[in-house]
Amino acid sequence: MANHKIEIRRRNIEKILQAAEQVFAEKGYGGTSMGDIAEQARLPRSNLHYYFNTKDELYRAVLQDLLDVWKQDAQCFERFDDPRVVLTSYIRAKMGHSRSRPLGSKIWAEEILHGAPLLGANLDDTLVPWAQLKQAKIRGWVQDKRILPVEPSALLYMIWAATQHYADFGYQVTLLNDGQPLSDLAFENAVQTVTSVILRGIGLEP
Numbered sequence: 001m002a003n004h005k006i007e008i009r010r011r012n013i014e015k016i017l018q019a020a021e022q023v024f025a026e027k028g029y030g031g032t033s034m035g036d037i038a039e040q041a042r043l044p045r046s047n048l049h050y051y052f053n054t055k056d057e058l059y060r061a062v063l064q065d066l067l068d069v070w071k072q073d074a075q076c077f078e079r080f081d082d083p084r085v086v087l088t089s090y091i092r093a094k095m096g097h098s099r100s101r102p103l104g105s106k107i108w109a110e111e112i113l114h115g116a117p118l119l120g121a122n123l124d125d126t127l128v129p130w131a132q133l134k135q136a137k138i139r140g141w142v143q144d145k146r147i148l149p150v151e152p153s154a155l156l157y158m159i160w161a162a163t164q165h166y167a168d169f170g171y172q173v174t175l176l177n178d179g180q181p182l183s184d185l186a187f188e189n190a191v192q193t194v195t196s197v198i199l200r201g202i203g204l205e206p
Helices: 002-031 036-039 045-051 055-073 083-101 102-113 120-143 151-168 168-175 184-201
Strands: none
Touching: 002 036, 002 045, 002 055, 002 102, 036 055, 036 083, 045 184, 055 083, 055 102, 055 120, 083 120, 083 151, 083 184, 102 151, 120 151, 151 168, 151 184
16 A cells, blocks of 8 residues: 555656656746646646645756766666767667656756745755766776867766757757758668767767
8 A cells, every 4th residue: 555655646746757857848947837737647636746845946856857867878877987888878868768757857047047036055065966976987088098088078068068959949950951850761871870979079989
């Protein structure tokens, strides 16, 4: 019985977060109400308040969920040592989530563009040390002459910009593709192109 209740809770939270991600992306934080999210999730508003007391709490949960996904994408930095393997895996994972969760990426971009008014302190405690660990790994590759000299933070920014472009500027990508979303083949070509450019830029063959 306990496991059943846990599963129901998990499914409801997932449903709410998916609905909130869509509504926040479409209407922005200021234009979104808990009622909008409840309607999108097809749940009574009381159900939302059972899991999330306020819109602010739900908004933070949406962004934290996305950040957790991105952190999982970067686990290859801990699992592998070969820079080619690490960066190939990381770019593919990031590109994949830009395709599967474009709305979340847009919410994140909007938050950061406004100076992270709701996530600022949390980012100082979580994102900063996380990024510093990745930069240290890259710095180690440079010191060991496994890649060409590069500023670690700049390399990370370049990867984030290239991969998240397909989410944040999805309309532009579609527009320049004769008004059609990228096919599976076209998207795979994009993944390989981004990977090749990044790797060759630091002296590695794809």
